[in-house]
Amino acid sequence: QVQVVESGGGSVQAGGSLRVSCVVSGASISGYSMAWFRRAPGKEREGVAAMYISGVTKYVDSVKGRFTISRDSAKNTLYLQMNSLKPEDTAMYYCALSLTGSSVLSPTSYKYWGQGTQVTVSS
Helix, strand or coil, rough: CCCEEEEEEEEEEEEEEEEEEEEHHCCHHHHHHHHEEECCCCCCCCCEECCCCCCCCEEEEHHHCCCEEEEEEECCEEEEEHHHHHHHHCCCEEEEECCCCCCCCCCHHHHEECCCEEEECCC
């Protein structure tokens, strides 16, 4: 059984940094494309960053140059380093793996999800 657990969220002031982590059990992350999504209050779930099996990454325009997705296969963990945070980055952040659809940043394209970790950025 595949389990996905996020951690590392918290509260930070604008301009600060956070790193959220996603530990996977029951599957080797090196064999899956993975992604980070977020859902802000009153908004749809949005794809933030993704990493293909090959290691190629993709980002939504609003986080390019500020967020970095990475993985540590030895720890079976996916990371999202978030720098220069803005109040509009406030959201619940979710990790997903096992790409089943064609769009790597679409929430309908993934099979397994975590419960999320909250990130709050104050101005």
